[in-house]
Amino acid sequence: MSAELPLRANLVVLENIAVVPQYVQNLSYLDAADVAWNLLLQVGYADAAYKRDPALTHEERFVAKLLRAVVGRPDLLLIDRPAMLLPDTRYPPFVDDVLRRLDDRLNHCWILDYRWNEPLYAPR
Amino acid sequence: MRGCYDSRMAWLSDFLIRRGTAALALLRTWQGILRFAAQALIAASTPAAYNSATRMVVMKQIYFTAWQILLPFTLFAALLSFVLIQIVVSTAARIGQSDFALEMSMRILVLEILPLVTALFVALRSSSAINTEVALMRIHNEIDALEEAGVDTLRMEFMPRVIGGVVSVLALTAITSVLALVLAYLAVYGFQLWSLPDFTRVMGKVFDAAIMTGIWLKSLAFGLAVTIIPVAEGLATPRMLFMAPISVLRGMVRLFFVLMLIEVASLAFKYI
Numbered sequence: 001m002s003a004e005l006p007l008r009a010n011l012v013v014l015e016n017i018a019v020v021p022q023y024v025q026n027l028s029y030l031d032a033a034d035v036a037w038n039l040l041l042q043v044g045y046a047d048a049a050y051k052r053d054p055a056l057t058h059e060e061r062f063v064a065k066l067l068r069a070v071v072g073r074p075d076l077l078l079i080d081r082p083a084m085l086l087p088d089t090r091y092p093p094f095v096d097d098v099l100r101r102l103d104d105r106l107n108h109c110w111i112l113d114y115r116w117n118e119p120l121y122a123p124r
Numbered sequence: 125m126r127g128c129y130d131s132r133m134a135w136l137s138d139f140l141i142r143r144g145t146a147a148l149a150l151l152r153t154w155q156g157i158l159r160f161a162a163q164a165l166i167a168a169s170t171p172a173a174y175n176s177a178t179r180m181v182v183m184k185q186i187y188f189t190a191w192q193i194l195l196p197f198t199l200f201a202a203l204l205s206f207v208l209i210q211i212v213v214s215t216a217a218r219i220g221q222s223d224f225a226l227e228m229s230m231r232i233l234v235l236e237i238l239p240l241v242t243a244l245f246v247a248l249r250s251s252s253a254i255n256t257e258v259a260l261m262r263i264h265n266e267i268d269a270l271e272e273a274g275v276d277t278l279r280m281e282f283m284p285r286v287i288g289g290v291v292s293v294l295a296l297t298a299i300t301s302v303l304a305l306v307l308a309y310l311a312v313y314g315f316q317l318w319s320l321p322d323f324t325r326v327m328g329k330v331f332d333a334a335i336m337t338g339i340w341l342k343s344l345a346f347g348l349a350v351t352i353i354p355v356a357e358g359l360a361t362p363r364m365l366f367m368a369p370i371s372v373l374r375g376m377v378r379l380f381f382v383l384m385l386i387e388v389a390s391l392a393f394k395y396i
Contacts, residue, residue, distance in 0.1 A: 005269035010257075022177040023275045029176045072274050 001069045002080035007053045013064040014040070014049040020071045039067045043101045058086050063098060070105050077109045083117070092120045157356040157378075160282070164352060167283045178284050185288025189250040190295050197245055201300035202307065204241065205233055209304070209311045226312045226326050233304045234331075235339060236391070242296045243346035243383050246289065247376070251354040254285055255375040258358025259368045267359075282355050289351030290344060297343045335394075342390045346383060353379045 007016045017036035021027045027035070040046045040063075048060040056064065062085045069077055082091045099109060111121070167173045209229045216225035261267050261281070270277050305327070313319035331339075357375030361367050 004265055005272055006264055006266055008266055008270060009260075009264070019177055019270075019275055019280065020273050022175060023280060026175050029180060032176075068273050 001065045001077070001085075003084040004080075005065070007056075007061065007064055007068070009053050012050045012052055013056070013060070016064055017067045017071050020068060024072050035071060036067070039071060039102075039105075043067065043098055058088055059094065062086055062094075066098060066102075070102055073105065073107070075107050077106060079109070079111045081113055082111060083113070092122065096122065153357075153360065153378075156360050157353060160356040160359065161348065161352045163278060164283050164286045164355075165348075167278055168287055173279050173283065175279075178279050181280065181284035182288050182291075185250075185285050186291055186295075188253075189246055189288055190292035193245070193249060194296070194299070197242075197296060198299060198303060200245075201238060201241065202303055205238070205300070205304040205307050206311070208233060208237065209308050213311050226308055226323070227330050229308050229311075230305070230327070230330050233308070234301045235335065235394070236387070238300045238304060239297045239339065239343050239346060240383065240387050242293055242300060242343075243350055246293055246296070246347075247350045247379055247383065250289065250292070251350045251379055252372055252376055254289075254351065255354035255358050255372045256368065258282075258355050259361040259371040262359060262361050263363050263365055263368060265363075282359075285355060286348065286351040290347030293347035293350060294340075294343050297339075297346075301339075338390065338394065342386060345386045349379060349382045349386065353382060 007013070008019070011019065014033055014036050017039060018029065018032035021032040021035050022029060025032075037046065037049065040049050043063055043066075045060060045063045048056060048064065051060065053061065062082070065085070066077075066079070079095065082095050085091075086094060095111065099106065113121075212229040212232060213222075213225045216222050216228060258281075267277050267281070270280065309319075309323050313323065354372075354375045357371055357378065361371040
């Protein structure tokens with residue numbers, strides 16, 4: 001996920017996430033929306049479910065993009081320069097927190113950031 | 125002398141290069157449109173391409189393209205049909221050809237004007253919107269984002285629009301044509317049912333199998349044109365925001381050109 005891969009503008013967050021299982025796993029809309037809703041609940045962002053992209057805060061947009069990437073259970077999730085997605089947030093703890101909540105759904109997760117931002121992240 | 129020859133050759137070479145480049149760009153555009161048309165038609169005829177999301181987009185497209193404009197467009201078509209039928213009926217009466225009034229008005233309205241007006245109406249209302257939306261999707265990278273998430277954008281975004289557009293054009297043409305038939309009956313025979321056998325006989329003569337096939341093929345071609353050209357044009361938009369209006373302008377001009385070409389081809393096929 002990156003700042004260069006936006007959400008689909010005419011779909012709400014729930015639909016943006018649900019569209020992936022609808023196509024990848026051929027789920028019905030209701031089943032796919034359930035999956036998306038549960039993911040939003042899991043990260044604590046269910047309030048953003050029916051918002052479209054322009055109405056989202058940076059954090060909500062980040063979470064929506066993250067869940068769209070996570071819902072397909074990729075082998076590797078790459079978060080490209082999170083600061084570009086979260087300009088007004090102290091992002092390392094925020095990203096850590098969201099990823100921790102999604103721990104059971106992630107295989108490998110890499111965060112790509114500039115070397116000079118390395119001290120911002122907690123040691124792993 | 126030699127200098128004059130060289131300057132003329134340079135001018136000719138420059139002219140040919142510029143014209144040739146423009147011609148190649150135009151050919152590439154039409155190649156893109158035809159390639160997209162082939163992809164969309166292949167996807168549309170593949171049952172596996174349909175899932176719940178595709179069906180939902182098809183329904184939305186039909187709702188926005190046909191259902192939302194059904195009442196105003198039907199009223200407009202009724203008014204247009206009524207005026208044209210009255211003109212044909214009164215002109216036929218003046219020149220002593222009343223027997224042909226019904227046939228003439230049906231040939232003008234159902235075979236030629238109503239399918240074209242429907243296609244133009246859908247083009248103005250939906251094609252421009254589709255062209256703009258696809259151009260913005262491309263400029264904002266939304267297509268790549270969906271592909272990256274594993275979503276086939278041809279199945280999700282483009283093929284449903286083509287199917288919805290075709291169904292909408294066919295449905296609106298059918299509805300307005302039936303309405304024109306009713307109005308023509310009322311204009312020629314008045315408010316009574318006794319002349320229904322005469323009316324049916326004339327309609328049977330006008331709408332033989334070849335003509336009916338022709339109407340459906342023409343409406344199908346209109347339906348494909350009003351969706352395929354705007355989508356293909358939107359997909360060919362360079363990733364610069366200021367190119368969005370230029371893309372829509374080009375798409376609409378090409379669409380108008382193709383609609384007229386289909387109409388002329390249909391007229392030539394029927395009457396020449």
